[in-house]
Amino acid sequence: MQKFFILWVSILAFFFTGCSTKHYSVSEPKIITLKTPKIKFADTGYIRHDETSVEVELFTAGVAVEKISIDSLVCVSSGCMSEETFVQEYLNRDYPRDTMRSILLGKDIFGGRGKEEMCDGRLFQFIRNDEMDIIYRRGKGEIYFKDRLNSLIVKIEDLKENNATE
Template sequence: MQKFFILWVSILVFFFTGCSTKHYTVSEPKLITLKTPKIKFADTGYIRHDETSVEVELFTAGVAVEKISIDSLVCVSSGCMSEEAFVKEYLYPDYPADTMRNIVLGKDIFSGRGKEEMCDGRLFQFIRNDEMDIIYRRGKGEIYFKDRLNSLIIRINDLDTNQSLP
């Protein structure tokens, strides 16, 4: 009898939690380029997000090769860490903790510092000091982040947008 009870409890737990997956409100295919100290990638991927979570899933030749999930923690194939630790390890130590999340979502970085709006609706941010030389632009189906001093590039394009490289 006890084995029967354990079996049913296990089935119910699996049914209610084991099969549950995160359902995002937005899921978009993109062309993604990442050049960071720990990730070198240029191919297709998906950007998924809702109000609190962001997920970047990277594909090479149609096979998922990496997933970056940003929620209360940032999880990659090598494990989970805080957003601050992720930014320090994967981007640059002097960046704010929410930098990766904001870039992927096309939001202001560095609290909007150096922000300019162009007449065509695109937004630019220029951030320059002794530690970084950042150009960050978004709009017209593109998100482009480049830090020349730290050799970082993050580029996300809509799949139907065929733009040449800068």
């Protein structure tokens, strides 16, 4: 009888959660490195996004170990919170609330402050003050964010380019 109950609960859970799964317009495999106060990770993952939301799924040895979903709230394995709270806890209290979303999508941070375009097409941002020393570059299949004062690193590389054989 207990096996029958577990089977029905599993089937119902599948149908209810299956219908609520978000479908993203872009899903790309990446090599992801995160070094923040709460996350230490370096392996493969997927970045999925559409116009309004972004999701990062992190894998170690082919097994999903963490998912960060950013929409109206930011959800991680430990629960959901506002984007502002997430940035304060996982990055730095002095960063704007959309910092992680912008990095994951390769967009300008801090309103484009300190932005420079290099001759090879890559974009750089340098942001320095008493609370942070940030270099942020993107282009050529890579996103690289480093804050030397706060020991933060977010590095995202295209998986295709790293495995290409010519």
